[in-house]
Amino acid sequence: MKKLLPTSTSGSLPKPSWLAQPETLWSPWKLEGDELVHGKQDALRLSLQEQQHAGIDIVSDGEQSRQHFVTTFIEHLDGVDFEKRQTVKIRDRYDASVPTVVGPVSRQKPVFVEDAKFLREQTDQPIKWALPGPMTMIDTLFDDHYKSREKLAWEFAKILNQEAKELEAAGVDIIQFDEPAFNVFFDEVNDWGIAALERAIEGLKCETAVHICYGYGIKANTDWKKTLGSEWRQYEEVFPKLQQSNIDIISLECHNSRVPIELLELIRGKKVMVGAIDVATDEIETPEEVADTLRQALQFVDADKLYPCTNCGMAPLSRDVSNAKLKALRAGADIVRKELTV
Numbered sequence: 001m002k003k004l005l006p007t008s009t010s011g012s013l014p015k016p017s018w019l020a021q022p023e024t025l026w027s028p029w030k031l032e033g034d035e036l037v038h039g040k041q042d043a044l045r046l047s048l049q050e051q052q053h054a055g056i057d058i059v060s061d062g063e064q065s066r067q068h069f070v071t072t073f074i075e076h077l078d079g080v081d082f083e084k085r086q087t088v089k090i091r092d093r094y095d096a097s098v099p100t101v102v103g104p105v106s107r108q109k110p111v112f113v114e115d116a117k118f119l120r121e122q123t124d125q126p127i128k129w130a131l132p133g134p135m136t137m138i139d140t141l142f143d144d145h146y147k148s149r150e151k152l153a154w155e156f157a158k159i160l161n162q163e164a165k166e167l168e169a170a171g172v173d174i175i176q177f178d179e180p181a182f183n184v185f186f187d188e189v190n191d192w193g194i195a196a197l198e199r200a201i202e203g204l205k206c207e208t209a210v211h212i213c214y215g216y217g218i219k220a221n222t223d224w225k226k227t228l229g230s231e232w233r234q235y236e237e238v239f240p241k242l243q244q245s246n247i248d249i250i251s252l253e254c255h256n257s258r259v260p261i262e263l264l265e266l267i268r269g270k271k272v273m274v275g276a277i278d279v280a281t282d283e284i285e286t287p288e289e290v291a292d293t294l295r296q297a298l299q300f301v302d303a304d305k306l307y308p309c310t311n312c313g314m315a316p317l318s319r320d321v322s323n324a325k326l327k328a329l330r331a332g333a334d335i336v337r338k339e340l341t342v
Contacts, residue, residue, distance in 0.1 A: 008058035054327045078106045093184075093224050120170060120172070157197070174208070190237075194238070232258045243269065255278050
């Protein structure tokens with residue numbers, strides 16, 4: 001991106017009340033059939049307009065086409081039975097009822113490609129599209145077929161690569177893989193998780209990103225954070241190998257977190273989407289607070305590689321709060337941009 005400190009969001013933005021229940025994470029759709037298709041497109045247009053009005057530089061669909069950041073993709077694959085459910089512990093944190101892998105997983109048709117084409121038609125701005133990462137996908141299922149987390153991850157990586165190549169052909173500039181599991185399963189991440197992610201980006205010419213955060217502002221995540229002590233050093237476990245990987249951009253959580261900012265030194269040379277907006281509170285950051293987070297990051301990230309961003313998705317927030325936070329992100333980036341160009 002040519003603009004200095006281009007702003008972006010890490011993922012989801014609030015859905016309008018006619019599409020899904022507001023301020024509710026993973027709310028069911030209120031529409032069906034063709035009405036749902038057109039409803040998603042209308043919501044995408046609205047989300048894009050709100051991003052543009054806030055001054056966001058790298059825009060997305062606001063995940064208006066995703067009900068859940070993992071299972072919406074899996075719903076379109078063969079080999080997974082959504083009626084046959086099991087309770088598993090998600091990211092060693094909370095129990096959830098999940099679908100079961102019952103046979104070889106495969107992708108018979110594109111999942112988000114038509115949505116991405118629609119977004120591309122609406123704007124000339126750089127666009128980013130989010131997909132679930134292989135490790136986070138396997139952590140959101142019960143595997144009754146492969147009986148191996150690693151084998152299933154590699155199968156998903158091949159499927160994600162198929163989707164990513166078609167998203168690139170549809171005009172997507174940045175494809176982001178959401179991997180919150182990278183903050184939990186450190187041995188697996190280093191043994192095969194990053195390699196599986198690299199399989200998912202194989203052959204892509206567009207930019208690629210991995211988003212690793214501490215989760216939405218839901219109780220299970222906020223309770224987990226309280227157990228992590230005065231310093232959150234999870235990134236320290238995976239950053240060294242990610243720094244050597246083929247991933248272009250690393251998206252992470254900074255503002256109001258206890259992540260030691262000096263851990264960014266471990267990924268020096270990479271582009272970094274620095275989370276400067278807290279998604280776990282309705283409190284609106286001031287532009288100066290955003291600017292301060294960015295200034296701290298600039299000690300360890302070259303200015304031409306820093307992308308101001310949100311910590312995580314903002315689907316559970318109200319649209320008013322979300323829009324105000326996006327405007328604060330833009331205003332804070334403007335402050336630091338001016339300081340860098342004086």
